Amino acid sequence: MDCRKIMLPSIIIYGLINSVILAxxxxxxxxxxxxxxxxxxxxxxxxxxxxxxxWMLLNYLKFPLILAIMVTIGVTGLLGFVTYWVILLxxxxxxxxxxxxxxxxxxxxxxxxxxxxxxxxxxxxxYLKKGMILIAGVPVDYQRxxxxxxxxxxxxxxxxxxxxTRIGLSFRGIAQNERTAISxxxxxxxxxxxxxxxxxxxxxxxxxxxLPLGIISINTGYEVLLIAVAVGIVGGxxxxxxxxxxxxxLGYAQVITxxxxxxxxxxxxxxxxxxxxxxxxxxxxxxxFKELEERV
Amino acid sequence: MKYRKERLDRGIKARCEDIFALxxxxxxxxxxxxxxxxxxxxxxxxxxxxxxxxYWEKVLMISCIIALLALSWDLMASVGLISLGQALFxxxxxYITGFLNHAFKLPPILTIPLGTLAGALxxxxxxxxxxxxxxxYFAIVTLTLxxxxxxxxxxxxxxGGTEGMSGLSPLPDIWIEMYVPVLALLLCLFGFRRLIxxxxxxxxxxIRDNDRAVMSGAINxxxxxxxxxxxxxxxxxxxxxxxxxYNQVVGxxxxxxxxxxxxxxxxxxxxxxxxxxxxxxAFILVPLSxxxxxxxxxxxxxxxxxLIICVVGLPEGVFHYIRRKYHQFxxxxxxx
Amino acid sequence: MDKTILAAENLCKNFGGVTAIVxxxxxxxxxxxLGVIGPNxxxxxxxxxxxxxxxxxxxxxVIYRGSEITGKAPYRIAELGIVRTFQMVKPFxxxxxxxxxxxxxxxxxxxxxRGGGYGDRDDVAIDLLExxxxxxxxFVPYKIASSLPHGYLKRLELARCLALRPDLLxxxxxxxxxxxxxxxxxxxxxxxxxxxxxxxxxxxHRLKELFRIANRVMVxxxxxxxxxxxxxxxxxxxxxxxxxxxSEEEEDA
Ligand SMILES: Nc1ncnc2c1ncn2[C@@H]1O[C@H](COP(=O)(O)OP(=O)(O)O)[C@@H](O)[C@H]1O
Ligand SMILES: [Mg+2]
Numbered sequence: 028m029d030c031r032k033i034m035l036p037s038i039i040i041y042g043l044i045n046s047v048i049l050a051x052x053x054x055x056x057x058x059x060x061x062x063x064x065x066x067x068x069x070x071x072x073x074x075x076x077x078x079x080x081x082w083m084l085l086n087y088l089k090f091p092l093i094l095a096i097m098v099t100i101g102v103t104g105l106l107g108f109v110t111y112w113v114i115l116l117x118x119x120x121x122x123x124x125x126x127x128x129x130x131x132x133x134x135x136x137x138x139x140x141x142x143x144x145x146x147x148x149x150x151x152x153x154y155l156k157k158g159m160i161l162i163a164g165v166p167v168d169y170q171r172x173x174x175x176x177x178x179x180x181x182x183x184x185x186x187x188x189x190x191x192t193r194i195g196l197s198f199r200g201i202a203q204n205e206r207t208a209i210s211x212x213x214x215x216x217x218x219x220x221x222x223x224x225x226x227x228x229x230x231x232x233x234x235x236x237x238l239p240l241g242i243i244s245i246n247t248g249y250e251v252l253l254i255a256v257a258v259g260i261v262g263g264x265x266x267x268x269x270x271x272x273x274x275x276x277l278g279y280a281q282v283i284t285x286x287x288x289x290x291x292x293x294x295x296x297x298x299x300x301x302x303x304x305x306x307x308x309x310x311x312x313x314x315x316f317k318e319l320e321e322r323v
Numbered sequence: 324m325k326y327r328k329e330r331l332d333r334g335i336k337a338r339c340e341d342i343f344a345l346x347x348x349x350x351x352x353x354x355x356x357x358x359x360x361x362x363x364x365x366x367x368x369x370x371x372x373x374x375x376x377x378y379w380e381k382v383l384m385i386s387c388i389i390a391l392l393a394l395s396w397d398l399m400a401s402v403g404l405i406s407l408g409q410a411l412f413x414x415x416x417x418y419i420t421g422f423l424n425h426a427f428k429l430p431p432i433l434t435i436p437l438g439t440l441a442g443a444l445x446x447x448x449x450x451x452x453x454x455x456x457x458x459x460y461f462a463i464v465t466l467t468l469x470x471x472x473x474x475x476x477x478x479x480x481x482x483g484g485t486e487g488m489s490g491l492s493p494l495p496d497i498w499i500e501m502y503v504p505v506l507a508l509l510l511c512l513f514g515f516r517r518l519i520x521x522x523x524x525x526x527x528x529x530i531r532d533n534d535r536a537v538m539s540g541a542i543n544x545x546x547x548x549x550x551x552x553x554x555x556x557x558x559x560x561x562x563x564x565x566x567x568x569y570n571q572v573v574g575x576x577x578x579x580x581x582x583x584x585x586x587x588x589x590x591x592x593x594x595x596x597x598x599x600x601x602x603x604x605a606f607i608l609v610p611l612s613x614x615x616x617x618x619x620x621x622x623x624x625x626x627x628x629x630l631i632i633c634v635v636g637l638p639e640g641v642f643h644y645i646r647r648k649y650h651q652f653x654x655x656x657x658x659x
Numbered sequence: 660m661d662k663t664i665l666a667a668e669n670l671c672k673n674f675g676g677v678t679a680i681v682x683x684x685x686x687x688x689x690x691x692x693l694g695v696i697g698p699n700x701x702x703x704x705x706x707x708x709x710x711x712x713x714x715x716x717x718x719x720x721v722i723y724r725g726s727e728i729t730g731k732a733p734y735r736i737a738e739l740g741i742v743r744t745f746q747m748v749k750p751f752x753x754x755x756x757x758x759x760x761x762x763x764x765x766x767x768x769x770x771x772x773r774g775g776g777y778g779d780r781d782d783v784a785i786d787l788l789e790x791x792x793x794x795x796x797x798f799v800p801y802k803i804a805s806s807l808p809h810g811y812l813k814r815l816e817l818a819r820c821l822a823l824r825p826d827l828l829x830x831x832x833x834x835x836x837x838x839x840x841x842x843x844x845x846x847x848x849x850x851x852x853x854x855x856x857x858x859x860x861x862x863x864h865r866l867k868e869l870f871r872i873a874n875r876v877m878v879x880x881x882x883x884x885x886x887x888x889x890x891x892x893x894x895x896x897x898x899x900x901x902x903x904x905x906s907e908e909e910e911d912a
Contacts, residue, residue, distance in 0.1 A: 066459040068407075068466070117635050123405050124634045126462045127591060130407060131634070134584060135627030142621045249580075253470055256463050264460070291478040298471040305452045305464065522761050522780055529751050529762045535713070536749040540763030541737035541823055 036163040038282055044171045046278025047178035048237055052251055053258035053270050054181065055229030059107075061265030062202045063219035065115060067107070068129040070230055071252030072136030077103040077231035078243045079140060082150055092153060100231045107227025111220035119219075137248040150243040152235070174236050181232065185267070198222060202265070257297040261304045262311050269313030276300070326655040336650045357649065361602075362509060369501035380501060384569075386609040387504035388562045392586035393593070393601035394511050395558035400595055401519060402551040403531030404454075408465035410582035411449075412559025413566075414472060416442030418482055420564040421573035425488040431495070435564045442560025447553045454548040466583075473578035487574025494568050504565060508602070511558045515598045518554075527551055581623075585609075588626045591633045594640020603642050662689045664827055664858050665741070670709055670719035672702075672882075679705040680716075681882045687827070687860065692853045694869045694890070695862045697879035698902065703862045704746055706879065707831045710860075711743045712736040723827075738768045740826030744816040744833055746862075752805040756793065756815055759804055760784035763822040772824050784822070791818045792844050810841040817845070821852075828852065829860045834868065842868060870894065878902070 056070045067073075077099045084095035110132065118124035159168035189195040200208035201218045209215050230251075238247075262273030277300055281293040304311060335353050365387075372380050392409045399406050420438030423429045429437070453464045476482055483489075494500050518524050529537045530544050537544055567573045585608065586601070593604025608626070615622045633640065665687040672680040679702045687693050697703050708714035710721055712733040720729045728736055751759050763769065764780045773783075789795045791814040804812065813833055820828055830849075834842050842865065850872050853859055863869040870876065870890040878886040878893060880902040886893050893899055 060459075064459075066463060114631060114635055118638075122459055122462075123400065123595070124638065126405055126407065126459055127587065128631055128634045130466075131584075131588075131627040131630035134580070135624050135631070138620050138623035138627065142619060142624060249470070253467055256467050257471075260463065260467070264463075289478075294471070294474040295478050297467075298475050301464070301467065301471070302449075309452055309455050309460075522765050525754070525758060526762050526765050529754075532751055532753065533749055535733070536745070536751065536819070537762055538733045539711070539737055539743060539745070539749075540819065541734055541742075541766040541768045542762065543732075543734050 034286060037165045038279075038286055040162055040165050040167060042279040042282040044167075044174060044278075045282050046274045047175050049254060049258050049278050050271055050274035051174070051178050051181065051229075051233040051237065053255045053262075053274060054185070054267075055226040055233065056252075056255035057259050057262075057264055057267070057270050058185070058229060059222050059226030060259070061267075062198045062222035065111075065125055065219065065223060066129065066264075067223060067226055068126060068252065069110065069133035069136065070226070070255055071248035071250070072133035073103055073106060073227045074230040074234045074251045075140060075243065075245065075248035076106065076136055078152065078234040078238045078247075079145055079150070081152055081235060082243065085153070092155070096235050099235065100228050103231035104224040104228035108220050108224040110227075111216075111223045115219075115223070116216060119216075133248070133252065137245055140248075141245045145243070146245060148242055151241075152239040152243065154239050155236070170236070170239055177232065177236050181229070182267075182271070194218075194221060253297070257301055260311055261300050263313035264311060266311070266313040269311055272312060325658050327658045328653050329656045330647070330651045330653050332651055365505050365509065369498070369505065372497075372501070382610055382613050384501060384504050386606050387508045388566060389585050389589055389609050390508050390602045390605035391504070391511060391558045391562040392582060393589040393605050394508075394515055394598055395555035395562075396586045396590050397595060397598055397601045398515055398519075398551055398555040398558070400590070401524075401531060402527045402548050403534070404548065404552065405459075405462045406465040406583075407462050407587065408467075408469045408583050409559055409586045410469040410578050410580065411465065411472070412442065412446050412556050413563035413582040414469055414578035415445050415556075416560025416563030417567045417573045417577035418442075418476075418563075419445070419560075420567045421488045421491055422482060424491045424568070425483075431492055431568045435561070435568065438564035438567070439557055439561040442563060443553050443556030446556040446560070447549055450552055451545075451549055454545050454552070469578040469583065470580075473575045476575060476578075483574070485575060487572055487576075489572040489574075491568060491571045491573070493571050500569060504562075507558075507561055507565075512598055512602055515554075515558075519598070584623070584626055584630075585612075588630050588633075591630055592641060594642035594644075597640075597642050600640045600642030603645075604640070607641070663687065664689045664691075664724060665710070665860075666722045667706075667710065668720045668722065670706070670721070671717045672705055672709060672714060673717055678882050680709065682719075683879070683882075683884050684719075685877055685884065685887060687858055690853070690856050690858055691874050692849075692859045692861060692872060694873035694876040695860060695879065696864070696866065696869065696876060701879040702882040703879055704831055705882075707743055707829050707860075707862060710736075710829060711741060737823065738766070740768075740823070741829065742820040742823050742825035742827070743829040744813075744820055744831055746831040746835070748809070748812040748816055750804040750807075750812055750815055750819075752803070754804055755801050756804055756807060756811070757781060757784040757788055757800045759815055760787055760818055760822045763819055766823065768823055787818045787822055788815075790821065791815075791848060792841075793818075810837045813837055814841070814845060817848075825857065827858045827860070829862075831862045832864055833861070834863060834865045846872065 052074075056067060059065055059067045080099045080102060081095050084090040084098060085092065090098070110129075114128050114132065115125060118128055154168070154170045155173050156169040159166050161167075189199050197208065197213040197218050198221070200211065200213050201215060258270055258273045258277060261277060262269030262271070277296060280296045280300070284292045284296055335350060339350050339354050368375065368383055369380060392413060395412060396406055396409050416438050419441045420434045423434040423437055424431070449468065450465070453461055456464065477485055519527065526537065526542060526547055530547060534544050563577060567577075586605070589604030589608050590601035591604070592607060593602065594600030612622050612626075615625060618625075637644075663686050666685070668684050670680050670683045683706060685693075695703055695706065705714060709716050712728070712731050712735070715730050720727055722728070723739060723741060728739065728741075751762070761780045761784055764783055785795065785800055788800045793800045793811070793814070799807070799811070804815065807815070813836055817830070817833060833845070837845065846868055849859065849861070853872070861869060861873065873890055875888065876890050876893040877884060878896070878899050885902060886896045886899045888896070
């Protein structure tokens with residue numbers, strides 16, 4: 028009885044944290060996809076790249092933490108931008124080639140790190156601030172509070188960005204109707220490249236706040252791609268509300284299975300959710316993808 | 324003065340296109356050579372096992388297995404289904420076969436065909452809801468499924484969990500070990516090529532290029548896609564089923580990324596859409612990666628680089644390049 | 660014969676904010692040729708899509724020979740015999756023209772109608788192409804579709820429909836993009852099909868030709884049906900003149 032009492036707040040709080048983590052991870056992928064239609068399968072690679080980049084800046088070049096973070100976000104964003112101009116621009120519109128090229132890039136980055144020996148336990152990122160507080164009797168460390176804060180901040184930022192800035196509006200324009208947007212003078216390629224840059228930068232932000240919770244390992248890279256994709260499939264790939272709702276569902280489902288069953292079962296939640304959603308609504312809960320309703 | 328490259332069919336190619344092709348040995352040879360040579364090489368190599376050594380015989384066999392997966396990838400691509408998870412087929416075939424042998428002690432001669440069939444069926448059922456999705460959506464789902472299935476087995480501890488099932492029956496003898504993959508590969512290669520050139524194949528390719536027009540032709544495209552996935556699943560699951568008995572163990576490695584990325588690289592390197600291309604690709608890649616064994620995981624980086632370079636720079640692939648050189652010659656002509 | 664072959668009841672369709680079709684109802688008698696006209700963007704193509712299952716209606720029903728077909732998949736509707744052309748032609752560009760027809764000829768419907776031994780699909784395809792005016796003894800039927808002029812592609816669309824031996828043919832602006840002589844040679848084909856008892860719905864911008872062969876004409880404007888009657892009545896209808904003919908006359912002149 029007593030045990031239950033602590034469990035409930037703990038489930039609520041850690042479920043929320045977990046959901047925000049999932050949303051943070053999935054958002055960059057879905058942003059890029061929603062705007063330019065590019066499924067950036069190099070996402071996991073970029074995520075890990077930024078994790079290691081921060082680590083290298085901190086440990087080899089002795090950068091202060093804030094500077095290392097800024098540089099990493101910038102560099103990862105640039106990496107996305109360059110990926111578009113160097114690789115994707117040449118295969119634009121050929122789904123097969125886009126998928127293969129980004130997938131290969133991601134795997135290449137991850138395996139390169141593996142080969143370079145980034146596989147031991149020494150690779151951890153520092154907490155932004157150490158310590159913890161008690162919320163409703165549940166201990167929560169500051170890092171996790173940061174995650175929630177940054178997650179919410181990012182959602183708000185995205186909302187204002189896409190509704191009130193020029194670049195953001197052109198993002199929305201392209202997402203809604205590429206041809207009309209082009210005819211209104213929005214440069215489709217530049218916007219797509221920027222969307223990739225933004226998506227990658229968001230991967231970096233996610234990596235920087237989430238990675239300190241554990242060690243940086245290569246397999247995280249694959250896992251992150253898997254999470255981004257799973258959340259996208261459940262919620263609907265290009266829909267921001269879909270991503271948020273799916274993150275909440277999956278996040279809480281995981282924490283609940285983790286508490287009442289065994290922690291290993293958390294991964295199975297994805298499979299179950301994906302199979303369930305695909306069976307009922309292949310385009311995801313909020314997905315706009317309709318197979319037939321394009322102009323005939 | 325400007326010049327431009329012009330490509331012309333060789334005379335012999337033009338002559339071979341009509342019925343008179345069969346009137347001279349030279350022309351028969353011209354047509355038959357590219358088909359007979361690889362078949363002959365594949366059939367003869369196992370006989371020379373004392374010359375090439377068992378190690379390279381094994382490489383040959385693995386090439387066949389990867390080629391089978393690449394063929395199955397290519398068949399799906401020709402209906403417009405881009406798969407990033409050939410490991411799904413491989414793993415399904417491997418696990419079902421292993422389970423049949425482990426639990427019911429069935430001999431390989433039964434488990435391999437059963438595993439192949441059941442694996443293909445399982446994958447088709449699993450993928451059937453997503454056959455409605457096109458392009459990227461389908462790719463995303465296929466990427467996740469094998470990884471998640473591996474996780475599923477790991478956490479639920481079914482089918483041997485992380486350890487897998489070991490101590491499975493070995494294949495009866497070495498000739499079977501060497502010839503079965505070769506024959507399966509030839510069967511699939513020529514079978515798929517034949518299929519895609521029939522009217523049935525036209526329908527499949529029509530679905531890839533223009534699914535709405537096919538649908539307005541009163542054809543149930545999902546049913547045809549499911550059939551293609553099933554056929555592709557047969558090839559892929561067979562590869563898994565065979566390897567299970569070859570290794571005498573099946574584990575989570577059956578769902579590993581390697582079985583997705585190697586066939587994909589092979590298909591892209593060799594040339595998508597020709598079946599011969601992916602086969603050639605597999606026979607280039609697998610031996611190459613054996614030679615690169617020393618560099619460890621850098622191999623995968625190397626595959627990735629090949630993939631990117633091929634997709635961006637050489638989208639036509641090795642096979643189409645060779646074919647062009649065989650049938651056509653180039654010359655410079657003046658323009659302007 | 661006065662049987663109804665197709666009835667639409669109260670069809671509605673919105674795309675986001677755009678109302679494409681509002682409360683459209685009509686009936687089509689067996690063997691009738693119904694013309695559908697309306698200014699650009701008035702919802703004609705959407706109506707065709709609704710009838711053939713390519714778009715699902717928000718509201719309303721489509722009834723074909725007494726049974727409801729609303730929301731069925733396009734291939735099922737085609738299998739029942741309702742076959743449509745696309746306004747934007749959709750050939751298989753990499754295939755030769757006659758191979759384009761092999762795909763519908765592969766369908767279960769054709770197998771059922773023509774029985775097992777109807778000969779080689781290629782031969783049937785060439786015959787069909789000849790019917791729509793591809794010169795049999797020329798290279799035209801063997802040319803890759805992407806190399807054919809637009810007028811031929813339009814007629815290829817028609818042939819693709821005829822391959823299925825339709826019970827109800829829906830033509831979405833078949834004549835747009837055809838030359839005068841092509842129209843003149845295609846018109847008799849449609850008249851012949853109609854006189855052989857085929858029911859036809861014909862969405863068309865070429866009013867002169869349409870009014871000559873249509874039994875009845877329906878007019879759409881902003882997604883709503885504003886007139887429905889014999890060509891003569893429709894031509895004299897004031898609402899129609901205001902919405903449509905008024906602006907169109909200058910173009911035709
Ligand atoms: N798939 C679609 N998505 C959004 N709007 C559409 C779609 N299809 C048609 N519309 C809109 O519906 C209206 C009717 O279009 P349509 O049926 O093509 O007209 P018509 O064929 O008479 O020219 C137009 O305003 C068009 O922009
Ligand atoms: Mg129209």
